[in-house]
Amino acid sequence: MHTSLPDFDMPNEEQVHLAAETFRLLSDPTRVRVLWALLQGESSVACLAELARATPTAVSQHLAKLRLAGLVKGRREGTFVYYSAANDHVRGLLAQALFHADHLDRAGATTAT
Template sequence: MFGRLRTVHEGIPDFAMPPEQDVRRAADSMRLLADPTRIKILWALLQGETSVACLADLVGAAPTAVSQHLAKLRLAGLVEGRREGTYVYYTAESAHVRALLSEALGQAANRTR
């Protein structure tokens, strides 16, 4: 009676929605990055290896709070830690994360102008 609904996307060659699993992973990553302190931490780590104490000073948060953020970022595979004696030094070397943060920060700067 009603037939199949035709969408405008049917005429686009090679159009396909991303797999559901990829969409969920992307949404999880976006939720993880939707925190100002984590954005600051990642931005600092993209500049080079840093300790928790230095990160805490840079982002204006307590070292324990920074450690908790780092634990989540590490579980997500966005940062890595290297132990040297009693200290752990963290890095984030992802061109994808750098591009995502640069784009988001650029968009934010353009909205305020």
């Protein structure tokens, strides 16, 4: 049925896997806070920990996962590492997720517990 649609195109397996992995990584509230803070500008682990209401150790672990997924990048300056969002795609992805969440909230939708 769908194959008869002229512009129908399913993503390939690698695209599906990488997209699902990205959503999995963004399923943690601390990671969402960290990424949002990084979209406002470059930051250190200590500053991100304060903004995300988490310990520096926890934020470092989250950043390591986000970096491996290509969502954040680090820049070393002496003994400090400053993190930033990897690119504008991250901004779009997170902005859309938060926009969607805002609309769910306004519609009175509840989150699963």
